[in-house]
Amino acid sequence: MKKIIVAIDGYSSCGKSTIAKALAHYAGYNYIDTGAMYRAVALHCLRTGEAPLDAIQHITVDFRNHHVCLNGEDVEGQIRTLEVGNMASKVSPIKEVRAFLVAQQQQMGKDKGIVMDGRDIGTVVFPQAELKLFLTASPEVRAQRRFDELTAKGEQPVFEDVLADVNDRDYRDTHRAESPLRQAEDAIVVDNSTLTREEQMNKIIAIFNEHIH
DSSP: OOOOEEEEEEOTTSSHHHHHHHHHHHHTOEEEEHHHHHHHHHHHHHHHOOOHHHHTTSOOEEEETTEEEETTEEOGGGSOSHHHHHHHHHHTTOHHHHHHHHHHHHHHTTTOOEEEEESSIIIIIOTTOSEEEEEEOOHHHHHHHHHHHHHHTTOOOOHHHHHHHHHHHHHHHHHOSSSOOOOOTTOEEEEOTTOOHHHHHHHHHHHHHHHHO
């Protein structure tokens, strides 16, 4: 059975990482969360006050046991805050930062057998990917998911603030000069606004199986 590259793109809080992890587990593939890589750079900048262009000169970002590591430190639990997410949206449009991380992402996929999610995987990182998925859902549904996630972590978010943040990130992601979020022409769109996680997973597994035979 052939190994392929699966590129999953889409809007924030669409469940890309959850689906990508589950699909990678199903397929026995490696999972690469590219958003976590940008968040790691953002975390470093917030911690040190360094500019992103200075930061990429002396940091390493890699994965161990599906957790993102910054200079060897597991920072998976520290990168999922709104503050880091907002900083990541400011860091990610920078051309040199993208080049720094895209080169690493392409190296990770050289032997195929990977599931990678982000904003520009099917358009920039792996335009030759055999399977491209584009996930979407309404802003209100995505804001509610994010709200529930933050509440479960013990934070006290205000729904209107979370919704505004979702809309702001959508605008930044789709209007940035470098590698804006857009649907690849050959991507399969999956709108999960009304799908349960199980329904979505069954649909995506069926699509995946069609592409490896």
